[in-house]
Amino acid sequence: MKLFKFLGCIYFFVASACVGQQKQDKIDGISFVASRDAINQLHVAPVVNINANYAAIMPFGFIRELEHPEIIFNTERQWFGETRKGAKQYVEELRKGNIKIMVKPQIWVSRGEFTGFIKMNSEDNWKALEDSYSKFILEYASLSQEINAEIFCIGTELExxxxxxxxxxxxxIIEVKKVYKGKLTYAANWNEYTKTPFWEQLDYIGIDAYFPVSELKTPTIEDCKAGWESHKSEIKTYSKTFNKPILFTEFGYRSVDFSGKAPWRSDREMGDVNMEAQLNTTQALFEMFWHEDWFAGGFIWKWFHDHERVGGKDNSQFTPQNKPVEAIVKTYYSK
Incomplete structure (x- = not known):
């Protein structure tokens, strides 16, 4: 009888540990926007409140134009959160809320030009860009090792x-691995990931998941789920081909009409607020992916530090803050 009780106790603890590990393994993340200011626990509390367990911290480098090879980064002219010092301070505060970290350095091209179009016009400029980008990425690989970040993203939408x-x-990637010993990913645009040649060297297949799912003004959840079917099938096949989990390094929808038609659009021309469209597109994504064992989770785009002053009923942008969709995120992040 004692032996059975002993074995029963072992089974209970092992089963409990497995359940806990499964919950920890799903990445319920937010993309934490860099700002002018340092953050404190008042800014972290809303992140904890929606049950997020990860935050993407995004220091920035700047390029003057698409054919310019120099990346300017970690300077006093940047906002605090865009620098190494600022990124580290953000991480230190988020850690107090038991939030895990992905460091995701990004490039901003003047006038908001798409980074996927960066392309040099000479071999000398390509080499100059490579040198500049290496310095940029290795700077933040070093920071990621220093702060023990769980994930480091080596680039974003650079097709x-x-x-x-x-x-x-x-x-x-070889040089990054000499500096940083954690998990690696790359944030490929939704129509780029199948052309990215180095997934075997990374730990996650990272996708900025702005897939078109519906051309309707206010799609239903079922409309959006139907629009996901072909995309999901291809994503799942890709995961199995490389035996790597899929990570949505960014996902989300604007609170506008036709939010599922071209979810990557951030221009001001789309201004008609539609909370139901954002709600339905977001819930459909959660229903399609969050239960899959080959899906690691993702980082919703985007979350601002000063929660009380952003988002809201008149906001047409991506943030879920102070909108009906925030409750959906909180619910799924609690599962």
Missing amino acids: NFIASRPQFWETL
Whole structure:
């Protein structure tokens, strides 16, 4: 009888540990926007309140134009949260709320040009860009090791750069691994990930998941789920091909009419507020992916530090803050 009780206790503890591990393994993340200011626990509390367990911290480098090879980063002219010092301070505060970290350095091109179009016009400029980008990424790989970040993202939506200089990226990943010992990913745009050549060297297949799912003004949840079917099938196949989990390095929808038609659009031309469209597109994504064992989770785009002053009923942008969709995020992040 004692032996059975002993074995029963072992089974209980092992089963409990497995359940706890499964919950920890799902990444319920927010993309934490860099600001002018340092943050404190008042800014972290809303992140904890929606049951997030991860935050993407996004220091920035700047390029003057698409054909310019110099990346300017970690300077006093940048906002605090965009620098190494600021990123570290954000992480230290978020850690107090038991939030895990993905460091995701990003590039901003003047006038908001799409980073996927970055392409040099000479071999000298390509080499200059490679040198500049290496310094940028290794700076934040070093920070990621220093703060023990759980994940480091080596780039975001750089399709032309990768297609034109694949050997550079192979070498860069080797150099990053000398500096940083945690998990690695890359944030490929939704229509780029199948062309990204180095997934075997990384731990997650990262996708900025702005897939078109419906052309309706106010799609229902079922409309959006139907629109996901072909995309999901391809994503699942890709995961199995490389035996790597899928991570949505960004996901989310604007609170506007036609929010599922071209979810990547951030321009001001789309201004008609539609909370139901944002609610339905977001819930459909959760219903399609969050239960899948090959799906690691994701980071909703985007979350601002000063929660009480952002989002709300008149806001047409991506943030879920102070909108009906925030409750959906909180519910799924609690499961």
